[in-house]
Amino acid sequence: xTARRRYLVLAxxxxxxxxxxxTPQATDAPSSQSNTPPTTTRAIAAPVGDPPRQGAGTKRxxxxxxxxxxxxxxxxxxxxxxxxRKRSDAINYDYAFIGCQFDRREDVRGQIRSTGNLFIDSxxxxxxxxxxxxxxxxxxxxxxxxxxxxxxxxxxxxxxxPGPDGVVQIKASSFPEFTxxxxxxxxxxxxxxxxxxxxx
Amino acid sequence: MAEEINYGQADITAFTQRASAGEFSFEPDAAxxxxxxxxxxxxxxxxxxxxxxxGEEVSGFGTLPSGIELQQGFRNKAHSARDAITQLIQGAxxxxxxxxxxxxxxxxxxxxxxxxxxxAAQAAEEQQ
Numbered sequence: 001x002t003a004r005r006r007y008l009v010l011a012x013x014x015x016x017x018x019x020x021x022x023t024p025q026a027t028d029a030p031s032s033q034s035n036t037p038p039t040t041t042r043a044i045a046a047p048v049g050d051p052p053r054q055g056a057g058t059k060r061x062x063x064x065x066x067x068x069x070x071x072x073x074x075x076x077x078x079x080x081x082x083x084x085r086k087r088s089d090a091i092n093y094d095y096a097f098i099g100c101q102f103d104r105r106e107d108v109r110g111q112i113r114s115t116g117n118l119f120i121d122s123x124x125x126x127x128x129x130x131x132x133x134x135x136x137x138x139x140x141x142x143x144x145x146x147x148x149x150x151x152x153x154x155x156x157x158x159x160x161x162p163g164p165d166g167v168v169q170i171k172a173s174s175f176p177e178f179t180x181x182x183x184x185x186x187x188x189x190x191x192x193x194x195x196x197x198x199x200x
Numbered sequence: 201m202a203e204e205i206n207y208g209q210a211d212i213t214a215f216t217q218r219a220s221a222g223e224f225s226f227e228p229d230a231a232x233x234x235x236x237x238x239x240x241x242x243x244x245x246x247x248x249x250x251x252x253x254x255g256e257e258v259s260g261f262g263t264l265p266s267g268i269e270l271q272q273g274f275r276n277k278a279h280s281a282r283d284a285i286t287q288l289i290q291g292a293x294x295x296x297x298x299x300x301x302x303x304x305x306x307x308x309x310x311x312x313x314x315x316x317x318x319x320a321a322q323a324a325e326e327q328q
Contacts, residue, residue, distance in 0.1 A: 090258040097258040109308065111236055113243055119254050125261045133260075133271065153282055153323065154253035171257065173250040176319045177242050177293060 042071045046083045048100070057094035058124070062165040066120035067100035069197055078190045079181070080118050081105045088119060097121040097169070108178045115179035119171040120194060122163055130160050130167060141188075141195040150184060157184040159191045164199040205284045212294050219302040231303030235296045242292050245285050252278055252285075286323045290316060 048068075054061045072082035084103035090096065099121035103114040130136070131147060139148035139159050146161035156173035172183035172190050183190075218224060226234070256278055260271025293316040300309035 151253045175246045
């Protein structure tokens with residue numbers, strides 16, 4: 001990870017009001033940065049820790065972290081519970097999916113249960129690599145062209161859009177044992193809300 | 201068609217039929233407690249299914265030429281595991297229905313039964 005990238009990670013943590021202890025990465029940045037007040041309203045009620053170190057064969061590490069960049073307000077607006085935010089990174093030797101998971105919560109026979117979930121990943125793989133192995137449909141979110149594929153057994157729809165690291169993958173699933181809410185029926189709304197947060 | 205696993209389907213069906221016939225009964229509160237505990241189990245299975253689905257989507261992008269073939273091989277194995285989990289969920293929902301019927305909670309039992317049948321139909325469609 002370059003010094004500039006380390007700085008970006010620290011800046012993103014500060015903006016997101018992440019109250020985690022300093023990591024070795026963070027201590028490399030100028031000390032004055034640690035006291036910088038937040039400058040945006042990207043509020044996160046349940047902040048998560050840093051993403052793990054990426055693989056030794058990585059040429060260009062993933063830098064855009066959905067766990068930091070997607071605020072609670074966006075999640076609430078599309079029906080997911082912000083306090084369920086948790087890391088879901090998949091690190092490989094030469095590529096990584098830096099990701100975040102959220103649950104949808106509903107009252108089911110008097111009990112609050114997870115009735116669906118949402119994964120948002122930024123990955124340093126190409127749209128072409130995804131196209132080569134998925135049975136995809138074309139999909140456009142706010143003018144950004146991407147692809148959609150379904151996993152019917154998992155009751156999920158996944159949209160992949162071009163992103164700052166290669167692709168951003170957004171996967172929404174529903175739990176049909178508990179809810180009539182169908183993730184695939186809401187994929188336009190879910191992806192439409194997240195797309196503006198993804199750098200061009 | 202997916203391979204069927206033996207998870208006690210015959211016993212579950214017998215339990216549900218006897219419950220429907222009124223051969224035994226439960227207090228509503230006890231039945232609801234049992235149903236909620238089974239729902240915890242179902243929720244865990246469903247979370248596992250979505251984690252497996254995502255795991256397949258974020259794996260196998262390495263630079264080795266055989267990467268895609270390897271990924272496809274693991275994906276087929278993962279699908280077998282997922283079919284088994286789907287059958288477990290259906291069995292669990294059938295047990296829940298039995299508890300609700302045995303407690304006279306007919307409306308809840310009918311609702312759950314309709315949901316299970318819809319879910320089973322969709323799962324069968326996926327496996328074809």
